[in-house]
Amino acid sequence: MAAVKDMWKAGGGIEMLPSEDTVDLAKRHLVQPWPTAGEIGAETRSLIGSGDGIYITDGDGKRLIDGPAGMWCVNVGHRREELARVMYDQAMQLSYNTPWYTMNEPSAVLAERIAGHAPGDLSHVFFTTGGSSAVESALRFMQFYNNVRGRTEKKLILSRGGAYHGSTYLSASLNGRPRDRDWMDGADELIVKLSSPDPFRRLAGMSVAAFCDRLVAEFAETVKRIGADRIGAFVGEPVQASGGVIVPPEGYLRRIRKICRDNDILFIADEVVTAFGRLGHVFASGDVFGIDPDIITFAKGVTSGYFPLGGMIVSERLLEDLRRSNHPTAMYAHGLTYTSHPVGCAVALANLDLLENGVLAHAREVTPYFQAQLKTLEELPLVGEVRGVGLMACVECVADRDSKDPLELDRNVGQRIDAHCHDLGLLVRPLINMCVMSPPLTITREQIDDMVGILREGISRTMDDLRKEGVWRG
Structure with a gap:
């Protein structure tokens, strides 16, 4: 060798x-x-x-x-030479800074650009290294949020059959595809699985509308049975990608969003695949499906794969709840060495230019x-x-x-x-x-x-x- x-x-x-x-x-x-x-x-x-x-x-x-x-x-x-040149130029200017006590310009500018495309009041971005860490960050944020608000039992997570949300411990625990969990451990005590929203697999003779009604009823009944005071979040891909491109029935996501809002359950839209153009928009939640989640996770297309980057964008309402809490010194003790990486964020800005233009x-x-x-x-x-x-x-x-x-x-x-x-x-x-x-x-x-x-x-x-x-x- x-x-x-x-x-x-x-x-x-x-x-x-x-x-x-x-x-x-x-x-x-x-x-x-x-x-x-x-x-x-x-x-x-x-x-x-x-x-x-x-x-x-x-x-x-x-x-x-x-x-x-x-x-x-x-x-x-x-x-794409535009992305390669930006990667080189940013590395020559600033290749890295620690996010624990410093910050860089590309990450602040990118956060503002992303917030401008997000639905509802999603306005603040936490950057990660990819999709798994983005979902993991969102779940840990949910736990932190409920702890600070004194709701220490509100931690269960609703997921679905056919789902894929990542490879880290919590994110992988949500997965519902065959074989993903056969030989791997997970935080099963925190996860409640619902049916896959796959119209192709509905019962014989059942209309798509009736199938949608059944899914929504299952969701509502699960919340009632377990208790909304114990459920912290629902995590769902707008389109189940690795589960086989499962497109849910019309209106399903909007109805699930309403149940979550009525029961103070965080709706986390996992847009690791569907964001940044895959469905023709920067985010699919609002522009394609008409929903405004509490948190959106993203990765993949944010840099078109030229640099490992992901993140979550969080509702202003949730952050305001934390700022007004009785625990101002409570710490969201979560971060990554490469959070807000200057090279990745610079590439994402150039990539967003290409998408928008x-x-x-x-x-x-x-x-x-x-x-x-x-x-x-x-x-x-x-x-x-x-x-x-x-x-x-x-x-x-x-x-x-x-x-x-x-x-x-x-x-x-x-x-x-x-x-x-x-x-x-x-x-x-x-x-x-x-x-x-x-x-x-x-x-x-x-x-x-x-x-x-x-x-x-x-x-x-x-x-x-x-x-x-x-x-x-x-």
């Missing part, structure tokens, strides 16, 4: 190693996220070498459409075409439903459309489709029996046609495979 180290030094960290050397290093030293026990510390994944616009290039030099935009995050596309408008303009073209995939017998909103969508595959059973016969059907699509020039995010698509917001109609065409062929090849293996007859 001496030759590899010498090459890396000679390249200044820019020139890529031969792909086989990178794979070897990763297999011997790198622990990947979400590994299985049988492969932990000895696993390799697809090597990505470069990116440009909506495209990435893998370790073999193959050019691919970046279907998931990294991890829902490369919203303005790869290789055309990218958001473009996303709104191409969204109907994106959704309509993907919807044509429902012609394929393996596809049970295509659903989505904005520039995020999910193609869910089922063994049988009538029963809507997932493909128990092949839990890795999404990975099969991804493998075929990779060969054809598209990176897909496979989730068991689902394929999630959330490309950079800069995608054009022609590129949407390319993406959907490749995905159609990848699904068709997978159907052929399953038929040949005799495990599916669709």
Whole structure:
């Protein structure tokens, strides 16, 4: 490995190693996220070498459409020189300051810009390093808020099936996706789980409106049964992203918001995925769903993935309650070394400029075409439903459309489709029996046609495979 180290030094960290050397290093030293026990510390994944616009290039030099935009995050596309230059310029001016007893200009300016886009009276921003830490910060704020107000029993958190809120201890405790919690501990004594707002999985013969009524009734009954004096917050994604792009029924979020307000339960909208353009607006809560949460968490698209940054924006009302309390010296003893990082905040400001100056408008303009073209995939017998909103969508595959059973016969059907699509020039995010698509917001109609065409062929090849293996007859 001496030759590899010498090459890396000679390249200044820019020139890529031969792909086989990178794979070897990763297999011997790198622990990947979400590994299985049988492969932990000895696993390799697809090597990505470069990116440009909506495209990435893998370790073999193959050019691919970046279907998931990294991890829902490369919203303005790869290789934006404007962001790279701001990153360099800010690092040369101020690379870091401790947030414990100093502050920097980019974070103050960014907080003001973000507050200007937020709904209701959300006006103050606490910056973190990503989505998990943003949700964790919001939950710890809820606990602090109720402790200061003398409501030490008001700490339970309502979450839902299908939810994904992060990987830190409290945020991960909220997760409701299959397999996320099978082998991991959590703060189960603090969490109350509700049903997923997934209309596709509603009872046979039930209308979407009746399904919505049922969800709202379950929420209200849960609050009554447990007691509002014990429930501190409801945490929900406006669209359940990693749960399969679950778009709730019309009016559901507004009705849940009212129950929370009537019972003094904090409504925390987890917009880690939906904020900063994914649905065509900086925040989806107000502009798309007509709600004004008490707290919004965000990350990912705030820097388009160019720098790790996240945060929460908090209602002025909540902060005023704290300032008027009988405990003026009570401390919100929570912070991160990289809170309000000057480089990250500077990049986010430049990213917000790009969004405001055309990218958001473009996303709104191409969204109907994106959704309509993907919807044509429902012609394929393996596809049970295509659903989505904005520039995020999910193609869910089922063994049988009538029963809507997932493909128990092949839990890795999404990975099969991804493998075929990779060969054809598209990176897909496979989730068991689902394929999630959330490309950079800069995608054009022609590129949407390319993406959907490749995905159609990848699904068709997978159907052929399953038929040949005799495990599916669709």
